[in-house]
Amino acid sequence: MSAGPALVWTVVLTFVFLECAVILGLFLPGDSMLITAGVVMASHASGEAQVWALSIGTMIAAIAGNQVGYVIGSRTGHRLVARKNGRYINAKNLQRVTELLRRHGFVAVLIARWIPWVRTLCPTVAGAAGMDHRKFTVASTIGAILWAPVLLLIGYYAGGFLDRVPWLMPIVVATLVIGLIVGTVLGIRHYRQEMAKPAEDFELETVPLNIVDAETRTARG
Template sequence: MGGFGPLETAGPVLVWTVVLTFVFLECALIIGLFLPGDSMLITAGVVLASQVSGEVHVWALSVGTMIAAIAGNQVGYVIGQRTGHHLVARKNGKYINTRNLTRVAELLHRHGFMAVLVARWIPWVRTLCPAVAGAAGMDHRKYTIASSIGAIIWAPVLLLIGYYAGSFLENVSWLMPAVIGTLIVGLVLGTIVGVRQYRAEMARPAEDFDLDEAEQEPVADSPWRRA
C-alpha cells in the first residue's frame, strides 16, 4: 500500500496516540463533548489503510480503543459519583446546561441499561452519561456491563468502517491522498473549534444541577439504588 507523506514517516504511533487520547477524553471528561470523536475514529481507520502494516494495527487499535473507552467511562462515573446528586451546569451553555443534564438523567432513569448502550452513539450524551450515572447512583455493575458492551461495539466498528473504506480507496491512487488530506484537515479544524467552544462554555457562569429534582417517579426494574 502507498504512503501519505508525513503520516508514512510518523507511522501508526501518531495515530495510536491521537485515537487513544481522544477516545479516553470523550468518555471521561467534559472536554470530550467538544472533540470530534466519531469522525476521528473513521479518519484513523482510513489513515491506517494507507500503511503497510495497517491491518495489524487497525485490529490492535480496535482493542486499544475498547480499553480506552471502558477506562474513560469508569473515570467519568467516579467523577460523577464523588459529586453526589449535584452536578455543575453552565447558564446558557450549549451542552452543559440543565436541560441536557435533565434529559440524560431521565433517559438513564427510565431505560437504565439500554440507555447506556444507546448513549454510546449520541456524542454529547456519550460524554455526559458516565458523570450523570455516577452522580445519580446507578448500580455500578450494571453500568459497567452496559458501558463496556457499548465500547466494544462503538469504537472498533467506526475504525473498521474507515479502514475498509480506505482499503477500497487504495485502488484509486490519486484519490487516497486527497481523501486523507481532507479528513485530517477537517479533524484538526474540528479540534481547534471544539477547544475554543469548550473554553467559551466553561467561561459561562456555573449553576447547580440537582438530580433529585430532575428524576421522575421510579419505574419497574429501576437501575437506581439509593444510599
C-alpha cells in the same frame, strides 16, 4: 511501528478516553476521528494488523474513560454543575440524560455511545445518580465494543477501497486530517467559551431503584 501509526495510536486513544471521561470530550470530534484513523491506517503496509490492535485499544480506552466519568459523577453526589446558556453543559441537557437513564437504565448506556454529547455526559450523570456500578460497567463495556472498534474498522475498510485509486487516497486522507484538526481547534475554543459561562447547580431528581444501587441511595439519605 512507524511514526504515522504511532501518531494515530496516540491521538485515537487520547481522544477516545477524554470523550468518555471528562467534559472536554463533548467538544472533540470523536466519531469522525475514529473513521479518519481507520482510513489513515488503510494507507500503511501494516495497516490491517495495526487497526485490529488499535480496535482493542480503543475499546479499553472507552471503558476506562467511562469508569473515570462514573467516579467523577459519584463524587459529586446528586449535585452537578451546569452552565447558564451553555451549548451542551446546561440544565436542559443534564435533565435529558437523567430522563434517559431513568426510563431505560442499562439500555440507555448502550444508546449513549452513539450520541456524541450524551456519550460524555452519561457516565457522570450515572455516577451522580447512583446507578448500579456493575450494571453500568457491563453496559459501558458492551457499548465500547459496539462503538469505537466498529467506526475504526468502517474507516479502515472504506480506506481499502479508496486505496485502489492511487490519486484519490491522498486527497481523502488530507481532507479528513485537515477537517479533524480544524474540528479539534474549534472544539477546544468552544470548550473554553462554555466553561467561561456562569455556573449553576443542577440537582438530580430521585432515580427509580431498578437502575440505582439501593445501598448507595440509602447512604445518601
